[in-house]
Amino acid sequence: MQTRSSTLGQAIRYALVSSTVGMTALPALAQDSNPTTLDRIEITGSRIRQVDVETAQPVFAISRTDIEQQGFSSVADILQNVTAMGSPAISRANALTAGENAGGTYIDMRNLGAQRTLVLVNGKRLGISTSGYQDVSSLPVSAVERIEVLKDGASAIYGSDAMAGVINIITRTNVSGVTANVYHGQYSQGDGARDRFDVVTGWSNDRISLTLSAEHSEEKEVWAKDRWFSAYGISDRHPADSSNWTTISQFGQITGLIGGPGCKDVKGCNYSLDRGKDPTNPANYHLTDATPFTGDVSNANEQMHVNYPVKRDSVYFDGRFKITDNINFKTELGYNERTSRRQIAGYPLQSSTAGVGPMSVDSYFNPFGNQHGYATPTAVAWNRRAWEVPRVTTSELKTYRAVASFDGSFDLGERYFDWEVGYQYNRNELESVATGNLHKGRVAAAVGPSFYNAATGKVECGTPGAPVANCTPWNPLAPYGSTDPNGLSANATLLDWLFPTEITKGKTTSKNFFANIAGSIVTLPGGDMGFAFGVESRQEAGEYRPDPLAQTGATTNLAAGPTGGDYRVNEAYLELNLPVLSDLPGARELSFNAATRYSDYDTFGDTLNSKFGFKWKPLDQLLVRGTWAEGFRAPTINDLYGGGSETFAQFSDPCDTQFGSSRTSQEVRLRCARDIANADTFRQLKQGMTPVTTATDATPVPFVSGSDPTLTPETSVSKTLGLVWSPSFISNLNVSLDWWKIRIENTIVADSPTQILIDCYEQDIASRCERFTRDPNSGIVNTLKFANRNSGFMQTEGYDLDVSYRLDTSYGKFSSSWATTYVSENIYRSTNNSKTVPTPTNGIGSGFRIRSNLSLGWDLENFGVSWTTRYYSGVKEQCPSIKLYPEECSDPGVVAPWYAGARNYNERGAVTFHDVQVRYKLPWDATVSVGANNVFEKYGPVMYSKPNSAFSYYGGYDIGRLVYMKYQQRF
Secondary structure: OOOEOOOOHHHHHHHHHHOOOOOOOOOOOHHHOOOOOHHHOOOOOOOOOOOOOOOOEEEEEEEHHHHHHOOOOOOOHHHHHHOOEEEOEEEEOOOOOOOOOOOOOOOOOOOHHHHHHHEOOOOOEEEOOOOOOOOHOOOOOHHEEEEEEEEEHHHHHHHOOOOOEEEEEOOOOOOOOOEEEEEEEEEOOOOOOOOOOOOOEEEOOOOEEEEEEEEEEEEEOHHHHHHOOOOOOOOOOOOHHHHHEEEOOOEEEEEEEOOOOOOOOOOOEEEEEEEOOOOOOHHHEEOOOOOOOOOOOOOOHHEEEOOOOOEEEEEEEEEEEEOOOEEEEEEEEEEHHHHHHHEOOEEEEEEHHOOOOOEOOOOOOOOOOOOOOOOOOOOEEEEEEEOOOEEEEEEEEEEEEEEEEEEEEEEEOOEEEEEEEEEEEEEEEEEEEEEEOEEHHHHHHHOOOOEEOOOOOOOOOEEOOOOOOOOOOOOOOOOOOOOOOOOOOOOOOOHHOOOEEEEEEEEEEEEEEEEEEEEEEEEEEEEEEEEEEEEEEEEEEEEEEEOOOHHHOOOOOOEEEOOOEEEEEEEEEEEEEEEEEEEOOOOOEEEEEEEEEEEEEEEEEEEEEEEEEEEEEEOEEEEEEEEEEEEOOOOOHHHHHHHEEEEOOOEOOOOOOOOOOOOOHHHHHHHHHHHOOOOOOOEEEEEEEEEEEOOOOOOOOOEEOOOOOOOOOOEEEEEEEEEEOOOOOOEEEEEEEEEEEEEEEEEEEOOOOHHHHHHHOOOOHHHHHOEEEEEEOOOOOOEEEEEEOOOOOEEEEEEEEEEEEEEOOOOEEEEEEEEEEEEEEEEEEEOOOOOOEEEEEEOOOOOOOOOEEEEEEEEEOEEEEEEEEEOOOOOEEEOOOOOOOOOOEEEEEOOOOOOOOOEEEEEEEEEEEEEEEOOOOOEEEEEEEEEEEEEOOOOOOOOOOOOOOOOOOOOOOOOOEEEEEEEEEOO
């Protein structure tokens, strides 16, 4: 049997096993001979155990040492700072996020969506939600030995979802002794404390290895009011801008009262109570002043989290037992409990849109009603933000993971074979408790007819002759902080009546039987021809059951239907590795790799996906590599069986004459005129029924999102071509440059109201216009339903550069690594209309063209220092208002083929964050580390488009200087 190896390759192989290699791509290295069977290892992206660690596809490794030398306290934070990663799918900076995935952390490679990145643990799938999201926070960072990031498609090897890449988290094993770690960090503003305590213990001998990791971590909240970029609606640059404030305030308003005191508007006027006055006296009201800081408006950001708190408790066990010299039993047992608590401002209740009706003309609280002497009694519409009861959602997710397998090796003649047979089980159990939403029926009764009962000294529901039992009256005009007996302040009976608790539950399970065999078949001129063959039978089942009140729309919570379903897939794959040439001039190595996978789903049928790769070493120090791979992503349970849900979606209306394309496109204006009577003056309205002041804002009425059981899989083709260079004249220098391109067809599009309206009015696609209606008077979109659909494509292309260098001197060991991702193209088209010009996202919003990390290290005996810089290139976004803020509009009047008319853009600058850590090994086998992430307290630019955030700031940027200390004790 012929074998091949390399000196430096063996060093890297040892590094992968012992976790001493830095964050770097695996390089090409010089050759040696005489490896043992122990040299054969499995690298992410291939099922074939082999001697060489250099693969045809680019793999990026993060070692245990790298993890310990960072100030990040979770697996998610560590991965999110890899340059190949895109924007966080669900950011903790967006407390408005709802549903089963809120509270988790999900990794999105290449900005193609978190559902298109496959996450593995020891080569086996991490559990998923019904939406296909894999929560990497369910793993304790203390249990991680290393992380391998495959920056290439791998559906032929791993199946569905491996389109953008694969993350393989390898857990610790063969641990001896006990290691305890304590971590504490806090922002320099004194908030957002992070604490972690973990213990890793293990025992092993030549036949048994037992490793147990236990971890508790907690991250405290950061309030929006305590950061300059989130204290107001469009940052502290414009605190007085009306978009920061809403007339749906905690002080209550009467709206649209026709003929009221001082009202000159034939459509009616809004009134607010004079502070400290009797709310039942009509003389105590003034015309509502929408000017900030007057008290008639409110700033919802004051009650919101910019980073909501998260707590995790985890246990992970790895057991390995050598039954015979050639048969092993392995088991993994994991448990994680994650609790998150998200708070947003009290509900902005509008009687005119919430379906609760106006305050009755016979209500005791109606100052313009029958009981308080107003000349023309009338029922009145009203607004009131429930400031006393912020909306809080507490989500608790319990994750269980179990893997049991037998594996071993045998030889036939001089050929080695590896085999594995096992079973995997994952289960997620979710319970979400929501408070702060009002019961619509009870609100309607509470503001319905009521009277003052002199006998009891209380206001009661109904009339003197017909009191209503089981009803608690409410005066929504009693302002926040008042002592009104029928107001919300310090009124437990009323609060219990109006604000019921809603409990939502969900559960997903994954069951997977698997069997694999790998080995060599024949000897080729370049070495042994390797193969791997395996079969899997996997079942995914899930359900998500909102509280019955939410399902029926009985509360102001967004109405949502139940989700439930399952699917099964049976799969088989074959992988071949063909070493064609070796040790020849111009061909130190030439090998090919091919794989194919057949998948049979009981939901849509079968699919076959293949992959091809090559490695060529014209010189010992130079590797040329490339891959071509097909991929697919099957529709998720939520895609197929999800219940419809209401949402106050953020959207842009092209018909808006200030921010929409109707402003500059006569063609769009004419199309809008088909549906809007006042198309020449139409303004999109936000919550509170006032005109928007930025291009994107929340709808004042809820839209509905849903599922589609006819969805079919997405398909993809990914290509890579790269060079890896390890020059012999510079020891320990490794350089890799890889080109990559991914195109996804038949995309399962998370449709959006904005895209529907663009397709209707800018692209003139008639079928899209059928998905919504407009109010005949105001012209606003008052009903709209959007669901996932197969349509269009996504395509991204770019380059990854990785450079690492180590230098050992008498002054210590110096190390450096530089990783850069450059995105040259990122486009999408959300329709199948070939005439529609694809829309680019590269360099816009959170679509960074360049992300780059540079890490420098110096270690001298017991002392060590690390310095890291994290760079984000500049982007552009739509201007907030060229009329109000022309100085914040660097590129006005941009005309492009992918939208109608012209748009105004503003350049946002590049940002670099710096991290530092200093550590010292103490004599009693301990290490103490102190450091700071974002040591210079750098902030990103204001971004009014709110990418991945609820605030005018990108959700992936640092929000302050995080200072931390870590103490590690080994026993």
